[in-house]
Amino acid sequence: MRYAERVSESRSDAARGPVVEIRDVTTDGRGVGRLDDGRVAFVDGALPGDTVRIEITRERTSRVDAVAVGTIVASPDRVDPPCPHQAACGGCPLMPLAPAAALALKVRHLEQTLRRVGRLAIETDEVIAAPRTERYRTRLRFAVAPRARGVAVGFHAASDPARLVPVDDCLLGPGEMTRIARRAVELIAARTAEEDDAAWPTHVTVRGTRDGAAFLLVLEGIDAPWTAGRTIGDALCEEIPALRGVHVIGRARRGRSPAPRHLAGARRLHDTIGPFAVAVEPGGFLQVNPDVAERLYAC
Template identity: 30%
Template structure:
């Protein structure tokens, strides 16, 4: 079918409409394109299609810098101009707040600022993950293919820091070599690289099973000069994997990064923002919004390894930090100890069950993509806090939670600031400031 592309969805696809009015989600298109598209799937209310020919290119269409952009799933918006990407991301945040958050378009437009873009549009990541599959008896290491299962073999990733983009080829080659002589059951590989500290970590994710530890350490170490090589073991169903343990194969057994004035060590299973410059901007926005003082008691929920806990503790009188993931709790405790910070209490457990009893003057929450549990919204709303900073990586769950805060009646959003931590993709981070109703 011939389609005129209207906008970008919150996802890899663009949006058009068929003659019968149904929405068409189109892969490989940019708003303003006129395309010929092949229908892949037809439902009652929508269709999915892919571009077979660009008949009239959009003014916002660009030639992707990455030669694998059309087949790799890592940068689905790479054919769109950066300014257009930022506009589309803001539109997605506004639409989520207006519809899911029930704030209405006018109010949402007033709340959401233009998207900030710290750093470069390419080479911004400190981490990439490689997929692994067996193909005709051979081990193939690369990136997930766009729009489906499978692995596309690449020799570098242009999203990874430019000083380290060739690590992809080095890791891929070393694993392929090892697989020739060993039953190498690797599920995926994480590569973390810091330009600031020089640390490089290679993490092999496997099941708890026999593994050629010494050989893997030697071959990967020779190929990458990694400062840390670890094995992360998980077990259980594919969609509900559980951490079974971590082994240091060579080097430090951890990776380090500097965020503003703080030095942090991160274990392989723990979450850390993949865009260091972006993480710094999030910290700055949160600190500006909360304006902590030594008279303040602060709360950091879903604290991870301490990205917000450490700078909060430098400014506030006390910080209660709650994190449910065991490796991250360990990282947080070590980072606080190394920083010489003794006015923060790291607690392991669910944010709702371990919600601090003492209350807080200021609060920061940085939950996973699923957002806040309903009981956490209720407990935060019951606090006598003067400000809450909500850091979100998903506009839909943010909007749902803001509707819950509205229903609770005490706190209301006063600003929503999107930050582009993930150029060439649809993902966007936001910092929402909530304050007591006037």
Template identity: 30%
Template sequence: MVVKPVSELAEVTIRSMASNGSGVGKLPDGRVVFVPRTAPGDLVRVRVSAVKRRWANGHVDEVLQPSEGRTDPPCPLYERCGGCSLQHLPYTEQLKWKGRFVVDALSRIGRLEVDEVAVTASPKPLRYRNKITFTLKRLSGGRVVAGFHHLRRSNYVVDVKDECILPEPELSSAWTSLRENWGANAARLPAGGRLRLTLRNSKSGVYLFVQGGRSPWNAENLVNRVPSVSTVWHHPSDSEEIELVHGRPHEDVWGGNRVMLIGDAFLQVNRGAAQLLEEYVKVRAGFPDTAIDAYCGIGQYGRTLANLGTRVVGIDVSAAALASPFVRDDENYQTVQGTVEEHISDYLPTDLLVLNPPRSGLEHSVPVQILAAPPKRVIYISCDAATLARDLYRLAPVYSLVEHRAFDFFPQTAHIETVMILKRSGN
């Protein structure tokens, strides 16, 4: 429980980093303080913003003495924007700390003895995102702000024109053109106080997905002025349906398979890093006779195995994701719509189980079902080291960890993608 909000100043030496990217130091009273945008070795004046019994949050008032491990962030919005958390570290330092974040979670939560987790760098540390989402707010007096949420004031939107260094160049160009052409008070966008605008770059070009606002919306008045956007989807706030309001669905290729992109279809935002992970999974999977592709989405991993002759069952709750591939089911790949906890036991045991759950990890009954009919091997892909470690601990009675690696899908942030290779113990 928060004891009190405060606004006091203290000099702090940053000693380490937390898994969210904040620097960690100690206040004069001995309490641990978490300070975003700091690097180990920094001496900083911290403005303490909230104090709990054993720890506190703060933000940098002034960097008194920067550490050798600090660099100037390349984005001019970095000190205000909440999108990135590690731009003040050189990229090699980012990778080092991300590996440590994973080791800490595996040790502290998973109770595993892991000395080091190697991190594969992103082919592009900047301009790597093929998808970017902005928040647009209409303010009083006809003013519009559109960008990302503020670092410390989450209800405040930092206006972003062309400053962001994460999206691919095609997306930056499209965003600039949208801003220049949506008109006074963004009148050429759907009516409504707040909208979410997502741009995605695919093999077919750039498309726009608008969430919020009212229907109907005549998108032609906008897209006729923005030729770089070839397709527009709209999910009105007063409807459960996603509407194609301009153009036709884009096609893309993932895992060697053609997919159709509908609305806000889930795909990895870093294509180069995703391809490295896909190859890693393919090599470690070998040539099993049977496999389950749990939380399969479009089937990026399972369809790759199916193309090599493995009989695969893909399970996912999203009908849209399962319908995205042009060939949904074939001789080697069968899809099942529903939750993994509902269906996984129907297909166990199997030679290989590929797990790629959301950030929350496995639903509590899934490890129980796996242990009741354990596959020979498990490949667990995770975007959250803490829930990954928790689930590995649950699987420990039957499985041993034989290999691990992390992949940097999100440079300049504290997020990291991790792969664990598990082998069934005994027979």
């Protein structure tokens, strides 16, 4: 279902700021337009083709940061995002854009970057779209709310990176990923003392095989020693058959994270990308979109 082309404004919206036509979007998903005085406006919640009323949140000499508070004309390329968390979550800013329009936008950004940085005038003849836009990722990294706020895992808000948006199911990965992350935090809350902040993770990463049959869990931000860690890891692997191993990584020091420490189950997973056998390590690097990785390996 597409958005209506025209959306009425409330009186409060109409009194809050100028109207801007959005002509482009940044790589982090903010709409780009111009004010009547010539300054560039970067607008949260707006996409190319939108005409929106904005509330300015920060002003500079040549630019302003703003948020869309009313839609006057909605882009014809807008679609209803499948994720109920999209508007608040900062993870998928282009999800409300039709797939073909989003792909064309990414191509334009690539060509602009090559011209601006590499001085290369390259035009793309063919673009191969990823076959899946949902449930394709083999790695998800969830932020964890402080213990005092209860058990909550999710992603940082688009409008305020300090605020956590709880998510019950991230559509980018298999549903089991979110369940593993949340259950891990629930067990830590139940089996460690409330005052033991050193045993509370800041982030939880879940890595899996491309078929979604096996996963590794990495608890981040927990420093050694962690006496309850092995017991919690064993309990998680026993409770969730698809979870094959649990690891922990301490807090980063001077921008560098320590090596993962094994707690329970398998130390790594084994997967394939095309004809190649690959190891899925708790701290290793693999393309998170295996369908696209397979195409790259075939080149």
